[in-house]
Amino acid sequence: DTGVSQNPRHKITKRGQNVTFRCDPISEHNRLYWYRQTLGQGPEFLTYFQNEAQLEKSRLLSDRFSAERPKGSFSTLEIQRTEQGDSAMYLCASSLLGRGQEAFFGQGTRLTVV
């Protein structure tokens, strides 16, 4: 499978715990995006990388959230001290650099904070 891969697919955690999600983009895709989606809403942009550089962060990304893409390949999204409001689907997408390039999404990681 050469698509965008996200792990784990599901995560249940207790409030206050830290969680980390991984995204493996399509090979050679320079750009990598993270989104969050709650029930009944469209995906909300969180942050994006161009190679290893994090170029933009949404105001939705509080101090408890951090994302990295250390070698310009896979990326991790960490949430510290999880809250029930963090329960959502976390989606990753990747694309090539340049105008008119389509982004491809993974299947997401569904987080449930209990």
Add this chain to the structure above:
Amino acid sequence: DAKTTQPTSMDCAEGRAANLPCNHSTISGNEYVYWYRQIHSQGPQYIIHGLKNNETNEMASLIITEDRKSSTLILPHATLRDTAVYYCIAISNTGKLIFGQGTTLQVKP
């Protein structure tokens, strides 16, 4: 990035063409129009995109008006598996997709 406006929901009979409209009256010259769809509990799926000209691929056709202020996604022969939320998005050089509420398309037998 330009704001897009779509109807909240639409129905379509199986086997008929589904025509999904989108308004993007504030679109700028370098912004592409992209369409994605999302089937329940799955990640969004890329359908098609265009800048000025009409586009067609194996999934759909995209008709963009000459003034680029609106577009229509056409699924030529809708099937039950096309039931999904369809998102129309106008994006510029960053490639950042800003999703709205989309159109929930219900294909009925």
